[in-house]
Structure formats: structure tokens, C-alpha cells
Amino acid sequence: MTLLKVENLTLQFDTDEGRITAVDGVSFEVNAGEVLGVVGESGSGKSITAKSIMHLNPRNTVYGEDSRIELSLEDGVIDVLSLTRERDMQVVRGGAVSMIFQEPMASFAPAITIGDQMTEQLLLHKDITKKDAVNLSIEMLERVGISDASHRFKQYAFELSGGMRQRAMIAMALSTSPKLLIADEPTTALDVTIQAQVIDLMKDLVEDFGMGIVFITHDLGVIAQTVDRVAVMYLGNIVEQGPVRDVIRDPAHPYTHGLLDALPKLDDLDSPLTPISGDIPSPLERPDGCVFHTRCSRVEPRCSQSAPKMMEFVDNHYGACFVEAEKRGAA
Amino acid sequence: MSEKSIISARNLSVDFLLSRGFFSENVYLRAIKSVSVEIPKGSFFGLVGESGSGKTTLGRAFLKAVPISDGEVHFNDGDVEYDLEALNKEQLTEYRKRAQLIFQDPYAALSPRMTVRDIIAEPLEVMGITSSREETDERVRDIAAKCRLNLEHLRRFPHAFSGGQRQRISIARALVSNPRFVVADESVAALDVSIQADILNLLKDLQDELDLTYLFISHDLSVVAHVCDHIAVMYLGQLVETAPTRALFSAPRHPYTKALLSAIPSLDPDQRGKAQKLEGEIPSPTNPPSGCKFHTRCPNVHDICRHEEPKLEHAGMEHEVACLRWKELLAE
Numbered sequence: 001m002t003l004l005k006v007e008n009l010t011l012q013f014d015t016d017e018g019r020i021t022a023v024d025g026v027s028f029e030v031n032a033g034e035v036l037g038v039v040g041e042s043g044s045g046k047s048i049t050a051k052s053i054m055h056l057n058p059r060n061t062v063y064g065e066d067s068r069i070e071l072s073l074e075d076g077v078i079d080v081l082s083l084t085r086e087r088d089m090q091v092v093r094g095g096a097v098s099m100i101f102q103e104p105m106a107s108f109a110p111a112i113t114i115g116d117q118m119t120e121q122l123l124l125h126k127d128i129t130k131k132d133a134v135n136l137s138i139e140m141l142e143r144v145g146i147s148d149a150s151h152r153f154k155q156y157a158f159e160l161s162g163g164m165r166q167r168a169m170i171a172m173a174l175s176t177s178p179k180l181l182i183a184d185e186p187t188t189a190l191d192v193t194i195q196a197q198v199i200d201l202m203k204d205l206v207e208d209f210g211m212g213i214v215f216i217t218h219d220l221g222v223i224a225q226t227v228d229r230v231a232v233m234y235l236g237n238i239v240e241q242g243p244v245r246d247v248i249r250d251p252a253h254p255y256t257h258g259l260l261d262a263l264p265k266l267d268d269l270d271s272p273l274t275p276i277s278g279d280i281p282s283p284l285e286r287p288d289g290c291v292f293h294t295r296c297s298r299v300e301p302r303c304s305q306s307a308p309k310m311m312e313f314v315d316n317h318y319g320a321c322f323v324e325a326e327k328r329g330a331a
Numbered sequence: 332m333s334e335k336s337i338i339s340a341r342n343l344s345v346d347f348l349l350s351r352g353f354f355s356e357n358v359y360l361r362a363i364k365s366v367s368v369e370i371p372k373g374s375f376f377g378l379v380g381e382s383g384s385g386k387t388t389l390g391r392a393f394l395k396a397v398p399i400s401d402g403e404v405h406f407n408d409g410d411v412e413y414d415l416e417a418l419n420k421e422q423l424t425e426y427r428k429r430a431q432l433i434f435q436d437p438y439a440a441l442s443p444r445m446t447v448r449d450i451i452a453e454p455l456e457v458m459g460i461t462s463s464r465e466e467t468d469e470r471v472r473d474i475a476a477k478c479r480l481n482l483e484h485l486r487r488f489p490h491a492f493s494g495g496q497r498q499r500i501s502i503a504r505a506l507v508s509n510p511r512f513v514v515a516d517e518s519v520a521a522l523d524v525s526i527q528a529d530i531l532n533l534l535k536d537l538q539d540e541l542d543l544t545y546l547f548i549s550h551d552l553s554v555v556a557h558v559c560d561h562i563a564v565m566y567l568g569q570l571v572e573t574a575p576t577r578a579l580f581s582a583p584r585h586p587y588t589k590a591l592l593s594a595i596p597s598l599d600p601d602q603r604g605k606a607q608k609l610e611g612e613i614p615s616p617t618n619p620p621s622g623c624k625f626h627t628r629c630p631n632v633h634d635i636c637r638h639e640e641p642k643l644e645h646a647g648m649e650h651e652v653a654c655l656r657w658k659e660l661l662a663e
Contacts, residue, residue, distance in 0.1 A: 041523035042494070162382070163612050191381040191550060192594040193609040199596070200608065218523065221553075221596030225603055245600050262528040264557040266580065266595065273557060275529035279493040 003072055003212040004030040004053065004180055010064025011048060011057070011236075019062070020283045023049055023236045024291075027310075030180065030212040037227030037244065038216045039259075043280050045236040046216045050182045053214070054093050055080055071096055073179060095125045098173035102185035104165035108157035114141075115153035118172045125176045140171040144201055163194035167201065174205060184216045199226055220263060224248055229316075232256050235280065235291040238310070242317030252319030252328075254296045290321070298323045336369040337512050337544045338393055342402035343367070345385075345392050349617065360617050362388045364568040365402065367643070370512075370546060370561075372408070375538060377559030377576070378548045379591070383613050385568040386548045390514040393546065394430050395423070406430065408511040408544075428458055431510040435517035437497035441489040448485040451475060451503045460508060470507060477537065478503040495526035499533065506541065514546045519554060531558050552595055556580055561649075564588050567616060567624040570643060574650040584652040586631050586660070623655060631660055 011023035023045040030036045040046045051057050053069055069080040073096055083089050101107045109117060118137035122128055128136070134153075141149035144167040157165055166186065173181060183202070187195040199222065206213060215227050223230055223244060230247050232240040232255065240253040251257045258276040265271060278295040281287055287294050293303040300323060308320045313328050345363040352358065362385050370376045378386050391397045393404060395415050404415040406426065413426055434440040441450055451471045454460075461467040472482055478499045489497055498518065505513060515534065519527045535558060537543060549555050555562060556576060563573040564587065572585040583589045590609040611628045614620055620627050626636040633656060641653040654660075 041525060161612050191613075192552070192596075193381060193590060194612060195596070196594040196608055219596065220524075221598055224598050224600045225596040248598060248600060259524055260598075262525045263598070264528075264553040265598070266553050266556055266592075269556055269576070269580070273528035273531055275527075275532065276525035279495055279526070280523070 001032050001072070002029050003032045003034075004214075005068070005070040005072070006049075006053070007066075007068040007070075008064065009049065009052065009067045009069065011045070011052060011067075012062040012064075013058075014060040014062060017284060021236060021286060022283060023052075024286075025064075026233075026236070026238050028231050028238065028241065030214060032179070032212050033206065033210045034229065035206060035213040035215055035227040037223040037230040038214060038233060039218065039220060039223050039230060040233035041218060041280060043235065043283065044233040046233050047184055049233070050099070050184055050214055050216055053080060053180070053182060054097050054099060055083060055089050056093070071180070090125070094121055094176060094178075096178055097180045097182060098176060098178040099182040099184065100166075100169050100173050100186045102188050104162070104169040104189075105157060107169060108165070110157060113154055113156055114160070114168050114172075118153075118168075118175060121172065122175055136175055137171070140175045141168065144168070144171040144174075144205075145197075146171070163190055163197065166190060166194075166198055170198075170201065170205070174209065177209065178211060180212045180214070182214045182216070185218070186215075187222060188217065188219070195222070202226070220248070220259060232259075235283070235286065237291050237320070239292060239321070240319045241310070242314075242319075246314065246317045252313050252317060252324050253292075253321050254298050254324070255292050258295075258297070335372050336405075337372040337408055338370040338404065338406055338546075339368075340393070340402065340404045341367050343389075343392060343399060343404055344401035345388055345397055346400040361619075362568055362616060363392060366568075366570055367402075368563060368570060368573065370544060372544055373538075373542065374561050375535070375545045375547060375559045377555040377562040378546060378565060379550065379552055379555055379562060380565035381591075381613050382550065383567075383616065384565040385616075386565055387516055388568075389565070390432075390516055390546055390548050393512075394432055394514055395426065396432075406512070424458060428460065428508040429510050430512045431505040431508065431514070433502055433505045433513060433515045433518045436521050437494055437501050438521070440501050441497060443488065443490055446486055446488055447475075447480070447492075447500055450489070450500060451485075451507055454504060454508050458508060471503075474503045474507045477540065478506070479533065493526075494522050495529055498522060498526075498530050502530075502533065502537070506537065506543075509541075510543070512544050512546070514548065516548045517550070518547075520549065520551065527554070534558065552591060564591070567613060567619055569624060570651075570653065571625065572650075572652045572654075573643070574646075575648070578647060578650050582647075582650075584646050584650070584657045584661070585625075585654050586629050587625050590628075590630070623653075631656055 007027050009023055009026045013020045013022055026049055038046045048057055063081055071078045080092055119133040122133040138149045138153050146152050146167055187198050227244050230244045231238045234255050240256050261274040276295050289304040289307050293299045308322045310318045310320045311325050312318050343366045346359040346361050349358040349360050380386050392399055406413045448471055452467050455467050480499055519530050547559055559576050562576050562579045564571050566587050572588045583592055609628055622638045623636040623641050626632045635655055641655045643651045643653045646652045
């Protein structure tokens with residue numbers, strides 16, 4: 001069942017330097033019980049795409065006219081972008097959709113106990129007594145593997161270690177039983193050993209709760225270990241989308257190829273690291289045609305003239321590249 | 332002490348004062364405990380461990396940027412030989428030229444109010460290395476070219492540059508005094524993957540060109556595996572294993588090293604869930620466990636580990652490990 005449908009999402013910011021295009025015509029879907037990975041470098045637009053699902057972008061954001069974000073819930077479909085009143089947005093924010101951020105220290109209020117923050121949002125979103133809210137919160141803390149949960153419940157965020165804070169964050173995000181969880185770089189600030197624990201935990205929770213997850217990260221290794229499908233973003237466009245095995249084993253876009261080549265590989269220590277040449281262009285100077293053509297090793301004259309559309313190369317594996325399409329005989 | 336080591340540390344300890352006692356004794360946190368290590372001249376020496384393991388503090392102790400509480404550190408680059416505990420003022424100035432640091436965050440490390448030229452030239456002026464503006468300019472241009480910076484960019488301010496270019500400016504600044512020993516503390520951690528490879532290649536090329544020795548501090552084992560020739564693994568202020576890179580990756584001896592290696596997310600989607608998971612988190616250094624410091628999380632813990640503290644012992648060619656049970660585990 002399709003849970004989230006993002007269609008032709010275009011996002012621009014009004015700034016002093018003019019109107020900046022941050023996301024350009026992005027479409028994807030997430031099903032219930034599915035983990036969609038969104039991978040890309042800084043400035044690729046992955047975080048603001050996720051934030052727009054909760055309508056959390058700043059006031060100077062301009063959405064495209066035909067952009068649509070639809071959430072299918074039990075009592076009907078919500079068109080997120082058409083919501084204007086804060087009150088209506090509460091159904092989405094923290095209700096149907098929860099979010100986990102990269103830096104848990106910045107997401108908890110420092111002067112309110114973990115427990116008070118967890119119960120406060122439960123009372124807001126659920127028809128529940130204070131006592132039940134407390135019990136549910138402690139139960140959730142136990143569920144994510146925090147030992148001595150009733151004691152931790154009374155502590156402040158600074159008293160918890162980094163890994164534990166991230167677990168508490170996950171417990172809090174899941175206690176309202178959201179249909180969709182957005183995880184924005186949830187393991188980036190953690191050590192590898194703790195990262196492995198958190199990834200395991202998230203996989204267990206998907207199975208138990210059956211929700212959909214949008215998992216944002218820059219780390220292809222984490223993607224390979226966690227998600228079912230992956231969308232690769234570059235400079236506000238999705239350049240490739242498909243099942244995680246296909247994308248990693250047989251990338252359909254030179255950018256994905258480049259990312260994989262730039263990654264140090266443990267099974268082949270002698271292979272040289274190949275950087276992608278050049279730097280990510282500033283959003284103020286978006287290249288014409290294919291957004292990646294300024295750094296692409298397989299660039300052709302036509303790449304700077306018109307932008308390639310998403311094409312299906314094999315089952316459910318899409319890419320936006322002229323050269324690759326020709327090679328695969330898809331165009 | 333080996334002639335070939337640029338840095339040799341013996342039983343090095345670093346303490347930080349936690350609280351000054353008025354009636355009671357002062358309380359200290361032992362950040363580095365009795366570390367002995369030799370960094371071979373011309374090596375790309377990796378230092379890995381989780382956050383809180385003391386990697387940064389050890390790097391700073393080698394640079395004489397934190398006070399050494401106990402033990403000794405010697406520096407020998409072939410030209411000069413220093414005991415870091417007994418430097419006089421002139422020697423310290425000279426040591427600052429010969430040992431330098433590259434920072435993690437290229438956005439925080441560069442002053443937004445200085446031009447790139449001034450940023451790179453500052454160490455030369457502060458240390459009084461050059462005597463005229465022409466000479467300074469020449470050295471700045473020289474190192475900027477080596478770091479593959481566009482010379483026209485020298486007049487600009489750092490805000491005009493991307494992360495990768497900023498890190499190149501940072502590197503140029505660290506190398507302008509012509510150091511022999513460079514500590515690179517998480518120098519690629521803040522960069523995107525496509526840029527990270529470029530900076531790693533640059534560091535390698537500069538090493539060959541300028542005859543440098545690096546101490547490369549990182550939490551990312553796959554990066555360390557690619558660039559370093561030696562690796563030391565730290566846990567809670569102590570070294571638990573040191574070895575040449577290949578030996579460490581093909582035959583890790585310490586259970587902590589094994590766990591670290593297996594926690595690296597594999598690029599193969601079919602390898603899911605095969606990692607050997609480490610329970611719990613690194614304990615607080617204010618209250619370290621008794622015996623082997625790793626015993627609270629070790630999958631191979633025995634009674635003896637709780638009481639007896641392991642020492643680094645020989646485990647093969649240049650391979651040392653601090654585990655009471657490594658031989659037993661090898662046989663299993």
C-alpha cells in the first residue's frame with residue numbers, strides 16, 4: 001500500500017540573491033513497511049525534501065504549482081502542501097509522521113527531562129491519560145534497549161551518552177505510533193559500533209510496527225545495510241532510483257558510479273580512491289541540462305543542452321542519463 | 332628508542348584536572364594511560380578508536396599542546412632530537428615549525444576576515460620564518476601550488492570556497508612552515524565522499540613530495556585502511572593493538588579490533604546482519620573498569636580479565652596486542 005506519494009516536488013527559496021532552486025521536480029513513493037533510502041552529498045536537497053513532508057521548511061519557501069505530497073492514512077488522503085493552519089498540520093507533524101534528527105542533543109530541550117518531553121507530545125497527539133502516557137513512554141524506552149528506563153525517564157538529555165540519546169529520540173518518535181518515520185542522518189554522529197546497534201534497532205522496529213521509513217544518509221554502506229529501495233539525489237534532482245541491490249551492483253547513473261568509486265573499500269586495499277572531479281556547484285549557479293554534467297566523466301555535448309528524464313532501465317530501476325540509456329538500449 | 336622513529340613515546344600519560352579539592356585530594360581524569368608507541372619516520376600512521384578513546388589527546392600530547400603528566404616523548408627527524416618534556420623556549424619555537432596540526436572542520440578553522448593568502452602566511456609571520464614580504468609571498472605561492480590551489484584564489488576570502496577547497500587551504504597553512512611531522516585529526520570526516528577521496532590523495536602525494544610523517548586520527552576504519560601503513564587502535568586511553576595495516580585487517584588479534592572491523596557497514600546488501608555486534612558503550616574515563624578496560628563489552632571475557640590488566644605484547648612482525656587471551660582465542 002502506498003503510504004507516501006511525492007509528485008513533482010519543486011522547492012525554491014526567496015533570498016536576497018534571488019530565487020534559488022533547491023529541489024527540482026522530485027517524485028518518489030514509500031509503501032507501508034518499506035525503507036526508502038535517500039542518499040546524496042551536502043547540498044543535494046535531501047533534508048529539505050524530507051522536511052517538506054512535514055511542512056517544516058522556512059517561510060521563504062516557494063513550492064512548485066504542480067508539486068504534491070500525499071499521505072494515505074486510514075481516514076483518507078492528506079494533501080500536505082495544501083495545509084495552511086498550524087492546527088491542521090498537527091495531524092501530520094508528530095502524529096502520522098515522526099522525525100529523527102542527526103544530532104539528538106540539539107533535538108531535546110536541555111532543561112526539561114526526557115520523560116516530560118516524551119509525555120508532553122503523547123498528551124498532545126493521543127487521547128490518553130497522563131499516567132498511561134508515562135507508562136507508555138517508559139515501555140518505549142525499554143523497547144529501544146535502554147536499561148533502567150524508569151530512572152532514565154527522569155534524567156535530562158545531557159546525562160545520557162550519545163548512543164542512548166539517539167535511542168531515546170527513536171523511542172520518542174515512535175511512541176505516537178506514526179505511519180511514517182523520517183530519519184535524517186540518524187547514525188552519522190555515532191561511532192560505528194553504536195551505529196550498528198541503532199541500525200539493528202530500526203530494522204526490528206520496522207518489522208514490529210510496520211511503518212514506512214525515509215532514511216536519509218550520505219553513507220552508501222549504511223544504505224546497503226538498511227534500506228529496500230534507494231533514491232540518489234544530486235543538486236536537487238533524483239538522478240537514480242531503484243532496489244538497493246541493483247543500484248549498488250549496477251548503478252544506472254555516472255554520479256552513483258562516482259560515489260561508489262570514491263568510497264574506500266575494505267576488500268581491496270590497493271584499489272586507488274577515485275574522487276569525482278570538481279566541486280558541487282553552488283545552487284545559485286545550477287548547470288543547464290543535466291545537473292551533473294560539469295563533473296561527469298562521460299559527459300557529451302547534448303548533456304549541457306537538455307536535461308535527461310527519468311527512464312526505466314530494468315524493473316523498477318530508474319536513471320536519468322542519456323549516455324547510460326543509450327548503452328542499455330532503453331531510450 | 333629506534334633511530335627510525337620520528338616520535339617515540341614511553342609510558343606516556345595525560346591527566347586532566349576534574350575538580351580541585353579543598354580538604355580532599357584533587358580529582359584527575361586519566362585521558363591517556365601509559366601509552367608506548369613508535370611512529371616510524373615517513374609513515375602514514377593511523378590512530379583509530381571510538382569517541383572518548385583519547386585519540387585526539389594523544390595527538391595533542393605529541394604536539395606538546397596538552398601537558399604530559401607522566402612518561403616521555405622523544406622527537407627525532409634526523410636533524411634535531413628533542414625530549415618534549417625538556418624543551419627550552421627556542422627549541423619549542425623550532426618544534427612548532429617541525430610539528431603541525433591539520434584540523435577537522437575546514438569551516439571553523441579558517442578566519443572569515445582574512446584572505447587566503449594571509450591565512451596561509453600567518454604561521455610564517457608568527458614564527459618569524461621569513462624576513463621579507465616577497466619571501467613570504469613566494470613561500471605561500473609555493474605551498475599553495477603544491478596543495479593544488481588556484482593562485483588567483485589567494486586574494487579571496489574563505490567564504491567563497493567549498494569544503495574541499497577550504498580543507499586544501501587548511502593543509503597549506505599547516506605545511507607552510509615546512510614541518511616534518513603532521514597530525515591530521517579527523518581531517519576528512521567533515522567532507523563529502525566525492526571530495527574526501529581527493530583530499531586523501533592529496534595528503535598522500537604531499538607525503539611523497541615533502542617527505543612527511545603523518546599521524547592520521549580517524550574514526551573511519553575504511554579510510555584508515557586505504558591510506559595508512561601502520562595502525563594503532565585505542566580504547567579508553569590505552570593502545571590495545573598496533574600493527575601494519577595489512578596484518579591488522581587480515582588478522583586482527585584484539586576482540587575490540589575485531590568488533591570495530593565487523594561494525595563497518597558493508598557495501599554488499601547480502602551481508603546484512605552478519606556483523607559481530609558489540610554490546611553497550613565505551614565506559615566513562617572518570618570511572619574506568621578494573622583489569623582489562625574492555626572487559627565490560629568483550630564477547631570473549633573470562634574471570635581473569637576482570638582482575639588482571641593486559642600489557643602490549645609481541646604478536647607477530649611489528650604486531651602488538653594487549654589482551655590476556657589472544658593466544659587462546661587464536662586457537663579457538
